[in-house]
Amino acid sequence: MGLSIALTVNGAPHRVELEDPRVTLLDLLRERLHLTGTKKGCDRGQCGACTVLLDGRRTNACLALVAAHDGADVLTIEGLASGGELHPVQAAFIAHDALQCGFCTPGQIMSAVGLIAEGHAGNDPERVREGMSGNLCRCGAYAGITEAVLDAQGRLARGSEAA
Amino acid sequence: MNSFEFVRPATVAEAVAAASAPGAAYHAAGTNLLDLMKGGVARPTRLVDVNRLPGLDRIEHAPDGGVRVGALVRNADLAHDPAFSRRFPAVAEALLSGASAQLRNAATVGGNLLQRTRCAYFYDLASACNKREPGAGCDARGGENRLHAVLGWSGSCIATHPSDFCVPLAALGATVEIESKAGRRDVPLLDFHRLPGAAPERETVLEPGDLVVAVRLPAEAARFAAHARYLKVRERTSYAFAVVSAAAALRMEAGRIAEARIALGGVALKPWRAHDAEAALAGAQPDAASFRRAAEAALTGAEPSGGNAFKIELARRIVARALAMAAGGTPERVPALPASPFAPAPGASVHV
Structure with missing residues (x-):
């Protein structure tokens, strides 16, 4: 018996018919909705490349069964920029050279957006590194990633003060 | 799949x-x-x-200082609940030292109790594992076993329980609420997980259909809040399971230890409460000699299950250091590197 699941992905409503409940959120995004920005690295919750915001919280899409998330709101890297303008975290990753090959970058950026929203890291680079430890970067761009997260967090804070 | x-x-x-x-x-x-x-x-x-399921996602603080945590509460939400982390700081620190931020946002209290061992032979279908396939044998014995159990293991299984959360829960006397066909029952966390014996496939006291609905901490557990720490040795700084960990909680009176609570992680197939070590500290001075004595008592009966004799002395040192850190006082905020031996410990000598 199939399941009918409603999801909002990057602001757009979707109705997904699941003939087989084995579908993970990661496979749904990539294979059915063709949102391939979310990457499949380990597929076992160890690398963070598949990080998306699920109901506003960063999570590993590879370990989330779609069947268990009826009604959820999903934000992926494709939904982050508004209009032609990059999200401040995206801009900061470019400004701080926070990537080399780029494979882990969508997951890093979504994780950073989640970390900033959680609000526990403050301006402490050690707390940022610890808070980002679920995202592996085999190129070793960690120094730039930490700088980018701190910079973007500062910009977002100043932006919300100005607004 | x-x-x-x-x-x-x-x-x-x-x-x-x-x-x-x-x-x-x-x-x-x-x-x-x-x-x-x-x-x-x-x-x-x-x-x-x-x-x-309704009603399983709540953190209910009792006026007397105890707490009831629904089985669906997410690890991150519990660790960052202000009243919870103030009353049970070692539990919050343990939660934040486990897994990654992404996993902590998803993983639940009930699931944490029921997570399976990370023994590589359990995961590898080509290996013999009595836990996965009763009677098959145990390839961890004689295999790569430097991270395996040193307490409570048997010839049939030398795996460890991987939870951080369960370690301070064991120290603080948590209770597990279980719903079954016959109704609801309470089981002390210390009795919830089974040691392997001859039946390592039976990991908990749960029967088919039994559902963990909540975990409770008693009011008296909050009396340790001023001196409670969790310390965890990992093979990398963050996002790794414990090689060895310890929760230490002290109730101090007039500069002496009135009551101590100690439990270890990464050493056995269940969170390991060290009652003898606690008894050794009752009325003692909070000094290096007392902590070393307690550490010796905590590892009484420990035996290597393979190439892991180092874990016994490591566990003693981690118990002693966790006690010294607890005596130094709970930090106002969970450290940047929760439970890390690399984190500076203001007010406490980390080398004991």
């Missing part, structure tokens, strides 16, 4: 009935179960999704 039926019960009673069938398993976040299913280690034929 094997094929399965996915059912979404609306009530706890429906869930218990659905999960009583052979081959059924509960599904909450799935952070451990999906991993096991992808590897073919777990092959449930029915997943009973508990995410929609």
Whole structure:
């Protein structure tokens, strides 16, 4: 018996018919909705490349069964920029050279957006590194990633003060 | 991954009935179960999704200082609940030292108790494992076993329980609330997990259909809040399971230890409460000699199960250091590197 699941992905409503409940959120995004920005690295919750915001919280899409998330709101890297303008975290990753090959970058950026929203890291680079430890970067761009997260967090804070 | 039926019960009673069938398993976040299913280690034929069950996602603080935490509360939400982390700081520190931020956002209290060992031979279908396939043998014995158990192990299984959360819960006398067909019952956390003995496939006292609905901490556990720490040695700074860990909590009176609570992680197939070590500290001065004496007592009966004799002395040192850190006082805020031996410990000598 199939399941009918409603999801909002990057602001757009979707109705997904699941003939087989084995579908993970990661496979749904990539294979059915063709949102391939979310990457499949380990597929076992160890690398963070598949990080998306699920109901506003960063999570590993590879370990989330779609069947268990009826009604959820999903934000992926494709939904982050508004209009032609990059999200401040995206801009900061470019400004701080926070990537080399780029494979882990969508997951890093979504994780950073989640970390900033959680609000526990403050301006402490050690707390940022610890808070980002679920995202592996085999190129070793960690120094730039930490700088980018701190910079973007500062910009977002100043932006919300100005607004 | 094997094929399965996915059912979404609306009530706890429906869930218990659905999960009583052979081959059924509960599904909450799935952070451990999906991993096991992808590897073919777990092959449930029915997943009973508990995410929609009412009333299991609450943190209820009692006026007397105790707390009842619903089984669906997410690890991150519990660790960052201000009243919870103020009353039970070692539990919050343990939660924040486990897994990654992504996993902590998803993983639940009930699932944490029920997570399976990370023994590589349990995960590897080509290896013999009595836990995965009773009677098959144990390839961890004589294999790569430097991280395996040094307490409570048997010839049939030398795996460890991987939870950080359960370690301070064991120290602080937590109770597990279980719903079953026969009604609700309470089980002390210390009795919830089983040591392997001759039946390592039986990991807890749960019977088919039994559902963990909440974990409670008693009011008296909050009396340790001013001197409570969790310390965890990992093979990398963050996002790794414990090689050895310890929760230490002290109730101080007039500069002496009135009461101590100590439990270890990463050393056995269950969180290991060290009652003898606690007794050794009652009325003692909070100094290096007392802590070393307690550490010796905590590892009484420890035996290497392979190439892991180093874990016994490591565990003693981690117990002694966790006690020294607890004596130094709970920090106002969970450190930037929770439970890390590399974190500076103001007010406490880390080298004891």
